[in-house]
Amino acid sequence: MADRNADLVVETAHLTKIYQNRQIALNDATLTIEAGAVLGLLGPNGAGKTTFLRLILGLHRPTAGWAKVFGRAMNPNAADLRRRIGYIPTNPQFPKGMTPIVYLDYIGRLFGMPRDARKPKLASLIRAVDLLPHSGEPIAYFTPGMTARLAVAASLINEPDLLIWDEPTHGLDIEARRSMLELIKTLAAQKTLILSSHNLTDVDEVCNHAAVLNKGQLIFHGSLQDLKGRIRKNHYELDLEGDQKSITKALALLRAMKEVLSALLRHRRLDLKLTDDVANTAVLAQVFQTLFDNKVTLVSVRSVGMQTEQAYLDLVEREESRGFTRLYTPAEAA
Known part of the structure; x- marks a missing residue:
């Protein structure tokens, strides 16, 4: 068991977040993510996906439970742990007056990278995300696809061990989305990834594990194959x-x-x-x-009926139909 725990990149137990004693955004989420996993985080709007990611990043404090990253407790003061994570929020925003070179240099400085390491790294990343022809242009004129590629470069500049990307293909056209998926496949051979996505086709293509949230509740966590296998219909x-x-x-x-x-x-x-x-x-x-x-x-x-989308929809529908009986039954009340 000790050896297995050493391979865990993320571990949560009873992770719960209640905002202002009014909104239960996440309720009792317990899961583990092993090194090398590519986890698709699924759920409808308001399911608690972004809250879960922010708790993993230590941007919020949990109301109850805990999260560990690389075997250590994550909290808002754990800056050293966040240095090992590459994060892309939904619809990332950048200083419009900066160029990719200036912005990535700035991010590298925030991570404390010396100039002789920073400059070659940002140059190689700009080339890797295909922004070389635009490296000196103001970010204000970038297309959504170019902005997404810059976000990828920024998330990689610290050479992180864990990537947490929230809706990385959101708002992208077909060509930009395809480019992003191919990049994710390349990175999946080297990193542990958590990808939040509404696009279940994307998850089906690049992920090997899934976690499904619905109304703040973790209703599935396991391999993508296990998720599909739950509704095999022959x-x-x-x-x-x-x-x-x-x-x-x-x-x-x-x-x-x-x-x-x-x-x-x-x-x-x-x-x-x-x-x-x-x-x-x-x-x-x-x-x-x-x-x-x-x-x-x-x-x-x-x-038919074994794709991620079908499995996900079936799972959420069954969970909602169980409703209150999930927690309260006459047998338990007796």
Whole structure:
């Protein structure tokens, strides 16, 4: 157990934040984040995501519970711990009159970096985030994509071990978002990351762990695969190619299989539902063999209802439907 704890980058226990004795922003959140994890922090607006991140950063004091970063208690006075973290808030703002060179030099000085280390570092970061042609331009004229890339550079200048990025793709166009996701993938090989995001497709692409907050409550924490696996429905879509007579014959054979709940064909796209208790690998092998025997080509196959978005929505819906009964049952009251 001691060895495992040594690998924890973030650890929280019963972390709770109540603002002005009126708003419960976070309630009893307990989780761990191991080194090398890329955690997607999910939840609707007002779920407590930003509050959770600010508590991890020591920007707020918890009302109850605690947070540890790199094995040490985090609080507003733990500046030495924050030096090991790279943070990007939602919609980062920069001094409009500064240029990227001036701003990054300023941030490096705040971290106490000597000039001979600061200058090469900021130059390499400006190149890495593709701002070299704009390095001497005022930030006031930057596009949202350029501003996002400058935020990335600023979060990396102290060579942090942990990156905490709050909605890093928010407001970006398709090209800028793609560039940001590729950068995250590169950094994921070297750093531990916590990414808060509303874009569940982004989380699906770059994260390997997930934490789901809803109304201040942590309702899931685990691997992304575990999150998806919670709602496995044995539901698939298959795109087919072949003459209509062959497809019709194959369809009749599939419908006759006892493991097949339904097989509906729409414009050569087969919607296939299997019974929940079957081993899907064996049944799909039979399905593929049936298509092959009838000279039907399988163009593509994909699971339905196993993506992060579906899993997340299902989880939140079930949690809200449980409501008060989650905490109070007749058995407990007796």
